[in-house]
Amino acid sequence: MSEQHSTELPSESIKKKNFIYEIIDDDLKSNKWNGNVNTRFPPEPNGYLHIGHAKSICLNYGIVRDFNGKFNLRFDDTNPSKEEQEYVDSIIEDVKWLGAEFEGRLFFASDYFEQMYQFAVELIKKGKAYVCDLNADEIRATRGTLTEPGKDSIYRNRSIEENLDLFERMRKGEFKNGEKTLRAKIDMASPNINLRDPIMYRIVHEDHQRQGNKWCIYPTYDWAHGLEDSLEKITHSICTLEFENHRPLYDWFLNELGVYHPQQIEFARLNLNYTVMSKRKLLQLVKENFVDDWDDPRMPTISGLRRRGYTPEALRDFAENVGVAKRDAQTDISLLEFSIRNDLNKRAQRAMAVLRPLKIVLTNYAENQVEELEAVNNPEDASMGKRNLPFSRELFIEQSDFMEIPPKGFHRLVPGGEVRLRYAYIIKCDEVIKNETGEVIELRCSFDPETKSGTGTSTKKVKGTIHWVSAKQAVPVEVRLYDRLFTIENPASDENWLKFLNPHSLEIISDALVEPSLRNAKIGEHIQFERNGYFCVDSKISTPDKLVFNRTVTLKDSWTSKK
Numbered sequence: 151m152s153e154q155h156s157t158e159l160p161s162e163s164i165k166k167k168n169f170i171y172e173i174i175d176d177d178l179k180s181n182k183w184n185g186n187v188n189t190r191f192p193p194e195p196n197g198y199l200h201i202g203h204a205k206s207i208c209l210n211y212g213i214v215r216d217f218n219g220k221f222n223l224r225f226d227d228t229n230p231s232k233e234e235q236e237y238v239d240s241i242i243e244d245v246k247w248l249g250a251e252f253e254g255r256l257f258f259a260s261d262y263f264e265q266m267y268q269f270a271v272e273l274i275k276k277g278k279a280y281v282c283d284l285n286a287d288e289i290r291a292t293r294g295t296l297t298e299p300g301k302d303s304i305y306r307n308r309s310i311e312e313n314l315d316l317f318e319r320m321r322k323g324e325f326k327n328g329e330k331t332l333r334a335k336i337d338m339a340s341p342n343i344n345l346r347d348p349i350m351y352r353i354v355h356e357d358h359q360r361q362g363n364k365w366c367i368y369p370t371y372d373w374a375h376g377l378e379d380s381l382e383k384i385t386h387s388i389c390t391l392e393f394e395n396h397r398p399l400y401d402w403f404l405n406e407l408g409v410y411h412p413q414q415i416e417f418a419r420l421n422l423n424y425t426v427m428s429k430r431k432l433l434q435l436v437k438e439n440f441v442d443d444w445d446d447p448r449m450p451t452i453s454g455l456r457r458r459g460y461t462p463e464a465l466r467d468f469a470e471n472v473g474v475a476k477r478d479a480q481t482d483i484s485l486l487e488f489s490i491r492n493d494l495n496k497r498a499q500r501a502m503a504v505l506r507p508l509k510i511v512l513t514n515y516a517e518n519q520v521e522e523l524e525a526v527n528n529p530e531d532a533s534m535g536k537r538n539l540p541f542s543r544e545l546f547i548e549q550s551d552f553m554e555i556p557p558k559g560f561h562r563l564v565p566g567g568e569v570r571l572r573y574a575y576i577i578k579c580d581e582v583i584k585n586e587t588g589e590v591i592e593l594r595c596s597f598d599p600e601t602k603s604g605t606g607t608s609t610k611k612v613k614g615t616i617h618w619v620s621a622k623q624a625v626p627v628e629v630r631l632y633d634r635l636f637t638i639e640n641p642a643s644d645e646n647w648l649k650f651l652n653p654h655s656l657e658i659i660s661d662a663l664v665e666p667s668l669r670n671a672k673i674g675e676h677i678q679f680e681r682n683g684y685f686c687v688d689s690k691i692s693t694p695d696k697l698v699f700n701r702t703v704t705l706k707d708s709w710t711s712k713k
């Protein structure tokens with residue numbers, strides 16, 4: 151029952167147009183980049199990737215696939231205080247799993263630190279950067295507002311020689327954290343606040359995960375990012391909308407240096423409802439144990455979705471379906487569920503599992519008889535074949551498939567009523583057995599031997615079909631059902647967002663029963679428990695002795711509602 155995930159991205163999506171594709175198309179026609187199309191995905195290794203990052207990866211990788219270009223994975227590891235190797239490792243794993251092939255083009259911004267330093271020296275020599283002694287508060291206080299210009303720093307007119315000397319001493323570690331910065335000398339009255347002498351370097355006496363103690367000055371995002379793109383000969387530097395106001399600065403740095411100059415293009419970030427997406431919030435959920443870890447199946451992280459049973463194909467399909475916009479919006483989580491259902495419907499083996507068992511005894515079925523009944527593995531794909539299901543006198547059905555006092559339209563089992571057992575016989579409920587507290591604990595039923603699925607001679611018809619497992623052969627397993635992590639659509643809009651955590655986001659059923667063919671189910675396998683949803687074996691806590699299944703997603707329709 152094992153399966154393969156293709157690493158090829160779907161070809162039907164090729165040339166699906168969005169405004170970025172149009173820009174690239176035009177650039178190719180005008181030969182702006184000599185026919186090159188180079189993109190990158192530039193994560194900061196300060197957390198695990200989430201579904202929004204998947205969107206960005208699929209966009210950047212999809213472009214090079216469709217235009218025959220090159221895709222880089224580059225870590226923007228410029229801030230040693232928040233970054234960790236664990237995050238680097240998980241990001242590489244997630245990008246590969248998504249099928250975004252970087253063919254060894256794995257880069258680290260920190261490997262460019264020396265070049266960045268030399269570029270900064272160049273700007274100082276041009277009189278375009280200066281060492282400033284104002285502290286963070288003072289810099290903020292003199293920056294001005296949207297309506298008022300900022301004030302020039304009193305250190306703004308230091309001589310080039312003095313700046314070169316101070317900058318070198320900053321690098322050598324002669325100053326304490328925050329004592330000095332290197333700032334670009336642009337315009338304190340610019341209507342764009344990002345151009346009011348932005349900081350290029352900060353002093354941070356902290357070891358870097360790759361560079362050790364080599365550096366104690368670290369570049370800011372704005373200074374570093376364009377240089378990274380330039381050094382890697384990126385053609386189209388695609389980022390999210392919040393960087394639109396930073397583009398003039400991106401351009402200013404590269405123009406002043408006169409180096410290779412990629413084009414920055416912004417698109418709207420993906421927002422999903424009923425979850426949070428900021429890395430800071432996701433980290434808080436992990437650190438304060440609101441979830442099990444970054445890969446908790448309720449998390450919107452790629453690793454969480456993978457553990458939940460999402461496939462790379464479904465995430466890529468979702469990324470395509472969401473499209474690329476210029477304006478922020480919220481995407482409904484049902485679009486994501488649509489993609490995974492679509493994919494799993496095609497690939498998932500069907501099986502019978504009873505989540506909340508109710509015992510059935512077939513009083514007219516021979517005591518020790520076991521019959522093997524034939525069941526279809528996937529009605530969508532005949533090549534997936536058939537399997538046998540053991541059938542015997544004692545069975546379990548779903549508690550919810552029996553009602554003593556049924557509402558109108560209930561077509562499953564009722565006292566005196568009949569129902570079909572999937573792939574088996576029609577049974578009739580003759581007697582209801584209860585315990586002292588009045589709880590139904592067993593049904594005594596009779597089966598009609600003429601009604602065997604496929605071969606029976608009876609023409610009897612019943613409205614309902616239900617699933618079941620044979621008591622003796624069924625395998626006890628744990629099943630985990632998931633609901634939305636938050637109770638409101640946009641928890642991030644409230645500063646007390648944690649109070650909207652859904653207390654019922656995880657339900658653990660420790661005594662579910664599955665058909666014996668699942669005894670050897672493997673991690674990564676996708677199985678549809680008929681009528682109960684798509685499931686997978688959990689990759690972290692499942693053991694051969696006690697399998698643990700995660701519900702990936704519910705089924706939209708179950709065959710019970712059909713005739």
Ligand code: ATP
Nearest residue numbers: 192193194202203205206389390419420421427429
């Ligand atoms: P932060 O900057 O707060 O750490 P981030 O999510 O922006 O968080 P990055 O590591 O900088 O983290 O993101 C890497 C890339 O992913 C960036 O190019 C960014 O624009 C893109 N990205 C991040 N979040 C989303 C999102 N929700 N939708 C689409 N792209 C995103």
Ligand code: MG
Nearest residue numbers: 192193194371
């Ligand atoms: Mg970012």
